[in-house]
Amino acid sequence: RIVYLNGSYVPETEATVSIFDRGFVMGDAVYEVTTVLGGRLIDFDGHMTRLKRSLGELRMAMPLAEAEILAAHRRLVEENGITDGMIYLQISRGNAGDRDFVFPPADTPATVVMYGWDKPGLADNPAAREGLRIITMPDLRWARRDIKTVQLLYPSLAKMEAKAQGKDDAWFVEEGTVTEGTSNNAYIVAGGRIITRPTSHDILHGITRASLLRYAREAQITIEERPFTVDEAQQADEAFITSASQFVMPVVEIDGVPVGAGRPGPVTQRLREIYLEESRKAAI
Numbered sequence: 444r445i446v447y448l449n450g451s452y453v454p455e456t457e458a459t460v461s462i463f464d465r466g467f468v469m470g471d472a473v474y475e476v477t478t479v480l481g482g483r484l485i486d487f488d489g490h491m492t493r494l495k496r497s498l499g500e501l502r503m504a505m506p507l508a509e510a511e512i513l514a515a516h517r518r519l520v521e522e523n524g525i526t527d528g529m530i531y532l533q534i535s536r537g538n539a540g541d542r543d544f545v546f547p548p549a550d551t552p553a554t555v556v557m558y559g560w561d562k563p564g565l566a567d568n569p570a571a572r573e574g575l576r577i578i579t580m581p582d583l584r585w586a587r588r589d590i591k592t593v594q595l596l597y598p599s600l601a602k603m604e605a606k607a608q609g610k611d612d613a614w615f616v617e618e619g620t621v622t623e624g625t626s627n628n629a630y631i632v633a634g635g636r637i638i639t640r641p642t643s644h645d646i647l648h649g650i651t652r653a654s655l656l657r658y659a660r661e662a663q664i665t666i667e668e669r670p671f672t673v674d675e676a677q678q679a680d681e682a683f684i685t686s687a688s689q690f691v692m693p694v695v696e697i698d699g700v701p702v703g704a705g706r707p708g709p710v711t712q713r714l715r716e717i718y719l720e721e722s723r724k725a726a727i
């Protein structure tokens with residue numbers, strides 16, 4: 444596979460990063476993951492807007508122009524023959540020399556990495572017909588979940604806990620309400636309305652979330668942006684998650700309790716269709 448490292452396109456075996464890199468030593472890096480469908484990029488502009496915001500919040504400069512990032516994504520798609528798959532982008536504060544909590548000088552070059560992988564049949568994931576079974580766990584992440592950093596240890600532990608219990612994923616709960624999933628935003632459907640937590644520092648501002656809510660409004664579906672409890676979710680008609688790689692994915696069980704009929708519901712299925720159709724149309 445050919446990957447991108449600091450302006451060069453190289454075989455992955457030649458793409459190496461310093462042991463002094465702040466991303467490695469301190470988790471001092473941000474990332475984005477963009478979906479490729481039919482060789483085209485889904486919601487690319489949204490991912491770039493969020494990337495610039497994440498960098499800004501961590502006082503990092505954008506190390507290359509958005510047009511260059513787009514060109515690199517396209518080149519990785521082409522050179523690696525990706526039809527359906529993902530492109531990962533990570534920007535760290537770079538090689539800072541000996542370990543220090545103080546940031547390196549502002550002119551220290553960032554480390555920029557991009558690589559892609561194939562996910563054949565991504566839009567036709569059989570899990571969308573089955574739905575996910577999830578557990579809930581306390582949200583023990585830091586309080587700036589709106590910044591997309593590579594500090595993913597707790598979500599990773601939560602995912603492992605779900606797997607250990609024979610389930611698919613976990614939702615996080617804080618002060619009695621659901622924040623979001625390990626790597627996705629959380630929703631319920633009640634009385635035909637979509638209920639989802641408003642954006643704040645508590646959750647990642649999902650790009651799929653923003654697009655889906657826009658498409659849903661255009662389709663005259665009512666959206667209530669407010670926190671909801673686990674109890675409310677267990678009693679909802681439907682539940683689902685969104686993320687770049689999963690699009691809209693039904694949730695059919697929460698902590699052992701079936702949601703609605705225990706099968707993917709009609710509103711969720713319709714939203715999945717709307718999202719896939721509209722985001723493919725808007726792909727670049």
Ligand code: PMP
Binds near residue numbers: 476623625648686687
């Ligand atoms: N929340 C968290 C914690 C995530 O890691 C992700 C996926 N990166 C999302 C939500 C969904 O965001 P997006 O729709 O932009 O993939």
